Amino acid sequence: MSIDMAQFHQVFFEESFEGLDAMESGLLNLDMGDVDTEEINTIFRAAHSIKGGSGTFGFTSVSDFTHVMETLLDEMRDGRRQITQTALDVLLGSVDCLREMLTAIQDGDEINESRVAEHKKELDKELNGESAETPQIQNVAQSIDTVESSDAANENVGQTGWHIVFSPHAHLLKTGNDPVRMFRELKELGELTAIVDLQGVPSLYDLDPEDCHLSWDLKVEGDISREEIDDIFDWVEDDCDMAIQVLANNSPISQSETIDTEPNQLKSGGSSEQISEASNIKPQDIKTVQPVKKSAKPKPEKKDSKPKGSSSIRVDTAKIDTLINMVGELVITQSMLSLVGEDFSPHKLEQLKNGITQLGRNTRELQESVMNIRMLPISFVFSRFPRLVHDLSTKLNKKIELKLSGENTEVDKTVVELISDPLVHLVRNSLDHGIEMPEDRVAAGKPETGTVNLNAYHRGGNIVIEVVDDGKGLNKEVLRAKAIEKGLIEEDAILTDKQTYELIFHAGFSTAEKLTDVSGRGVGMDVVRKNIQSLGGNIEIESELGKGSTIAIHLPLTLAILDGQSVAVGDETYIVPLISIIETLNIDESMVNRVAGKGETFRLRDEYLPIVRMHEIFSVETAKATRLTEGLLVVVEGQGMRCGLFVDDLLGQQQVVIKSLEANYRRVEGISGATILGDGSVALILDIPGLVRLSNL
Amino acid sequence: MNEASNLTEVETEDEQKQVANAIQFLSFILGNEQYAVDILRVQEIRSWEPVSRIPNVPSYEKGVVNLRGAIVPVIDLRDKFNLGHAEYTPMTVVVILQTEVKGKNRIMGVVVDAVSNVIDIDKTTIQSPPEFGTKVSTEYINGLAAVDEQMVMLLDVDKLLKLDDVDEEDES
Numbered sequence: 001m002s003i004d005m006a007q008f009h010q011v012f013f014e015e016s017f018e019g020l021d022a023m024e025s026g027l028l029n030l031d032m033g034d035v036d037t038e039e040i041n042t043i044f045r046a047a048h049s050i051k052g053g054s055g056t057f058g059f060t061s062v063s064d065f066t067h068v069m070e071t072l073l074d075e076m077r078d079g080r081r082q083i084t085q086t087a088l089d090v091l092l093g094s095v096d097c098l099r100e101m102l103t104a105i106q107d108g109d110e111i112n113e114s115r116v117a118e119h120k121k122e123l124d125k126e127l128n129g130e131s132a133e134t135p136q137i138q139n140v141a142q143s144i145d146t147v148e149s150s151d152a153a154n155e156n157v158g159q160t161g162w163h164i165v166f167s168p169h170a171h172l173l174k175t176g177n178d179p180v181r182m183f184r185e186l187k188e189l190g191e192l193t194a195i196v197d198l199q200g201v202p203s204l205y206d207l208d209p210e211d212c213h214l215s216w217d218l219k220v221e222g223d224i225s226r227e228e229i230d231d232i233f234d235w236v237e238d239d240c241d242m243a244i245q246v247l248a249n250n251s252p253i254s255q256s257e258t259i260d261t262e263p264n265q266l267k268s269g270g271s272s273e274q275i276s277e278a279s280n281i282k283p284q285d286i287k288t289v290q291p292v293k294k295s296a297k298p299k300p301e302k303k304d305s306k307p308k309g310s311s312s313i314r315v316d317t318a319k320i321d322t323l324i325n326m327v328g329e330l331v332i333t334q335s336m337l338s339l340v341g342e343d344f345s346p347h348k349l350e351q352l353k354n355g356i357t358q359l360g361r362n363t364r365e366l367q368e369s370v371m372n373i374r375m376l377p378i379s380f381v382f383s384r385f386p387r388l389v390h391d392l393s394t395k396l397n398k399k400i401e402l403k404l405s406g407e408n409t410e411v412d413k414t415v416v417e418l419i420s421d422p423l424v425h426l427v428r429n430s431l432d433h434g435i436e437m438p439e440d441r442v443a444a445g446k447p448e449t450g451t452v453n454l455n456a457y458h459r460g461g462n463i464v465i466e467v468v469d470d471g472k473g474l475n476k477e478v479l480r481a482k483a484i485e486k487g488l489i490e491e492d493a494i495l496t497d498k499q500t501y502e503l504i505f506h507a508g509f510s511t512a513e514k515l516t517d518v519s520g521r522g523v524g525m526d527v528v529r530k531n532i533q534s535l536g537g538n539i540e541i542e543s544e545l546g547k548g549s550t551i552a553i554h555l556p557l558t559l560a561i562l563d564g565q566s567v568a569v570g571d572e573t574y575i576v577p578l579i580s581i582i583e584t585l586n587i588d589e590s591m592v593n594r595v596a597g598k599g600e601t602f603r604l605r606d607e608y609l610p611i612v613r614m615h616e617i618f619s620v621e622t623a624k625a626t627r628l629t630e631g632l633l634v635v636v637e638g639q640g641m642r643c644g645l646f647v648d649d650l651l652g653q654q655q656v657v658i659k660s661l662e663a664n665y666r667r668v669e670g671i672s673g674a675t676i677l678g679d680g681s682v683a684l685i686l687d688i689p690g691l692v693r694l695s696n697l
Numbered sequence: 698m699n700e701a702s703n704l705t706e707v708e709t710e711d712e713q714k715q716v717a718n719a720i721q722f723l724s725f726i727l728g729n730e731q732y733a734v735d736i737l738r739v740q741e742i743r744s745w746e747p748v749s750r751i752p753n754v755p756s757y758e759k760g761v762v763n764l765r766g767a768i769v770p771v772i773d774l775r776d777k778f779n780l781g782h783a784e785y786t787p788m789t790v791v792v793i794l795q796t797e798v799k800g801k802n803r804i805m806g807v808v809v810d811a812v813s814n815v816i817d818i819d820k821t822t823i824q825s826p827p828e829f830g831t832k833v834s835t836e837y838i839n840g841l842a843a844v845d846e847q848m849v850m851l852l853d854v855d856k857l858l859k860l861d862d863v864d865e866e867d868e869s
Contacts, residue, residue: 618752682749
């Protein structure tokens with residue numbers, strides 16, 4: 001038993017949190033009228049695994065708590081209990097409570113006992129409240145409060161302990177159950193004497209080391225309730241034969257029971273005859289003692305093992321298989337090429353060319369599938385919204401329906417992690433400010449229930465996530481008045497619709513008449529935009545007064561690769577992200593206007609855009625084009641600002657792998673990163689918003 | 698006979714090397730001066746190759762190169778120490794040095810005229826740098842040591858590779 005349990009903690013937490021998410025979405029999907037048994041089963045299974053896991057790792061508070069939930073769910077599953085809204089709310093509350101408990105354990109913090117007790121009480125109330133109606137639930141209700149029920153069920157006062165004959169079936173170990181662990185738990189209940197029966201062990205030749213051939217005769221002494229014993233063996237009930245008897249001399253015989261449905265008294269009785277004092281020295285017995293020492297240890301260990309934020313990733317096996325196939329092909333190509341190279345002669349040139357083409361294809365495919373591994377469906381983010389909308393709409397007294405689409409759209413893991421907070425903010429905004437109160441909606445001739453759509457889809461090399469509501473929309477006049485009041489714009493400033501909506505991204509800008517704890521403090525939208533921009537994306541707003549608004553987030557599919565346009569400035573090559581390029585044009589002097597102090601601008605259709613001369617702001621001495629007619633103007637957009645980048649020439653489009661400049665160097669204004677070109681040299685990737693700032697200095 | 702005496706000589710030299718106080722340094726030349734860095738900080742030595750210039754940075758920060766997929770900045774020590782610019786020749790080398798910044802390993806290349814030797818220096822014989830106006834501000838010098846009657850300046854790699862300070866200097 002030298003296995004350090006702590007190494008599995010991280011996995012347990014990850015799985016448990018996933019389980020909690022599954023429970024939550026399951027609970028929200030439960031339709032009170034028409035109960036889907038499969039749905040309840042899913043919830044039940046999740047609860048069951050959490051209970052099992054937490055028991056294994058000794059997080060008893062968690063397993064105790066989950067046990068109560070499980071009981072309630074079990075009754076629902078068997079149809080013994082009506083599913084009511086209050087029961088669902090209590091269960092949802094318990095899910096939250098469980099999540100808090102697990103987070104606390106993960107961080108090595110204290111569990112908020114009072115909160116746990118509160119939730120447990122509510123669960124108990126839910127259980128007992130119903131039990132009066134249906135008598136058969138009585139049993140279950142008892143098992144919830146262990147202390148109470150033990151007194152009630154076992155009238156025997158002189159009880160000193162239990163005698164358990166435990167003979168596991170051969171496959172017990174394969175089910176992941178460990179008798180030693182169970183003995184450890186028994187040991188915690190009271191004085192444990194374990195006597196092992198080696199009778200069933202076959203000769204070494206026939207022995208299958210994965211089978212369990214041992215059976216035990218156990219005596220636990222102490223004031224222990226039957227339920228506590230049952231709890232321990234709960235998991236193995238179906239995989240063993242066992243008999244539990246009260247040890248006390250004066251206890252009534254009726255107390256003894258066989259747990260297993262198939263009576264195996266004979267067999268267990270037979271094994272107890274084999275008890276020999278000599279077997280005490282057997283390693284099995286020593287084993288039962290050792291773990292007790294260990295069980296005290298994990299507590300201090302928990303403190304330091306604190307890898308916050310999951311760094312592991314769950315990958316579809318199919319993805320791995322494709323990867324392995326591709327590596328196989330790569331190896332074949334490699335051996336083919338090395339064969340060609342071994343004694344090369346000019347007539348093998350064709351072969352070489354073919355090989356290189358194949359290598360190119362292999363590499364590209366390999367790259368794509370490796371990238372694919374980092375991709376997660378956006379449902380990881382979307383799945384939390386049903387709950388959020390459920391809670392918030394109750395709080396705000398609004399009727400809101402949430403519709404999700406494109407949950408299976410895949411995005412880079414980093415994007416998934418970082419997009420969730422901004423998205424929560426946007427949805428809250430939509431619920432709070434967007435959707436009107438039901439009576440207002442009816443007055444406006446709209447259906448009483450408001451709709452919020454969360455859509456995700458691919459467009460080009462980007463993923464678009466939209467938050468669409470059919471609420472009241474943004475009021476341009478109000479926005480404008482507010483902006484003037486805050487001094488953000490001049491009173492007579494003329495703004496396009498787009499520019500007006502952009503105003504809400506200013507820090508401290510809020511049009512809500514009153515503050516709520518949901519939103520309205522004016523912090524947030526600026527942060528939302530900053531977060532999205534840090535992911536290399538942008539955010540756009542469309543809105544129609546009285547009809548609703550759409551907020552669209554455009555994000556690059558992956559953060560590691562970008563579609564770039566290489567441009568030449570003198571001897572140097574720079575990469576412009578393709579996403580920010582609007583168009584490229586030749587320019588002649590007549591289009592250029594010079595604004596005093598603000599430098600050159602040119603007219604593009606209805607707009608005057610500033611010209612950013614790359615060779616000037618990057619002081620490139622070798623630039624060929626110094627007069628505007630000699631070079632090209634690349635019109636780019638960043639952070640809602642457009643400008644024309646003046647460069648010598650366009651070179652070509654290519655996918656580039658983004659490398660950090662900061663890893664060994666530092667941030668450089670106007671540069672977002674670097675990449676390595678085909679010839680091995682380094683090219684810098686331009687940061688358009690940064691360039692615009694730089695040119696304004 | 699001869700061989701035997703040679704052997705003993707080598708042995709005694711080895712013994713000297715193993716003296717607990719000895720540290721190995723990599724020495725290199727900048728103009729007429731000898732400098733050295735702790736050899737444990739040297740990752741590799743490469744010949745000069747053209748760099749990609751970084752705009753709007755001090756002139757001694759020559760640019761960045763691709764070192765097996767990592768983007769590594771290269772600084773010119775002659776320029777940094779105001780020793781006058783020298784043409785890059787096939788003899789010019791880039792010493793890739795390691796440092797730790799905020800718990801993260803960082804590598805950087807420094808351009809020097811030529812590397813000369815690996816030298817053993819007894820810790821106890823290292824002098825602290827004198828306070829006077831050399832061409833190098835003594836800020837980057839850890840100490841002075843004499844090797845074969847010649848003075849070698851021992852550079853502090855961490856200070857040398859620290860760019861954040863440089864940033865502040867630029868702004869002021």
